[in-house]
Amino acid sequence: MKDIDEIRRDNLRHIEQECGGPSATAELVGMSPGQFVNLRDGAKDSKTGKARGMRKETARRIEVAAGKPKGWLDVDHLGALKTDSTSLKATGIEEKYLSLSKEKQSVIDYFLLSDGEPAPEWVDRDARAYADSLKLKARGWLERGQTSSDIKKNRA
Template sequence: MRKDTARKIEAGAGKPPGWLDEDHGEDGNTSPALERTGRVPLISWVRAGEFASAADLLQPGDAYEWIDTSTPVRAHTFALRVEGDSMEPEFMAGTILVVEPDIAAQPGDYVIAKNGDQEATFKQLVRDGADLYLKPLNPRYPIKPLGDSTIVGVVRESVKRYR
């Protein structure tokens, strides 16, 4: 039954019989998947917009969910889910971000920042002269000075899930 199905697919795609039984390597619009290197805890959400409360009620080692990642995992790597639209179109609400707190942020990096009230936001870190700013990708939102806010971590990977 499986070979019959394969032959029908091959015929419908204009491929010779047995084509699906062979390894074709990279084929136009596909490439091998990135190797998964570890799992990180999805611990909370982050607001892509204004600063918002970032309370996390989980104990160390707990998670709402575990996220597979292809980025190197360190001791404190974690994941957050984006809410809001200030980082659209690149990062839609629901996108999962893999965040590394143990590397220094550089201008151009996507970062998670907290203000003095422990409220968090997700933005791109940019430099203008000697000053650093938190820049949304959506032009409807203002760029804000980094000021007294601290960088919690650098986004290393984004994961989009559709279903």
């Protein structure tokens, strides 16, 4: 299981991909390219030899700069999607997710949050109620044994 620093580094790589590279991301988050790369890669501390972690304050600052909801860096977004890398590549889920707008990714991220994880700032009582309603509808649909091919039949 990944620790919080590994999760944050993975998510930082996602932000880097969105920004177009380490230099652009470093500028966005107010760091030198060297500082950013060391943070992203978990550079080893010269005294302890252990990978350096990302402080909570740094994570929140990066989230604000990147336009992500509070706590976004702390959630294993792709790990929650992956059952195994073969199925992920076969279905193209990762590519589809990464091609979505930040708003749509935020909605998906909210649905993937584990119980006890902090909800993003945009999630108010109405959003929670709507999300709960969608989950109940999906559960009922799945319990009735419907599949994605049934959606196509219903549209026709």
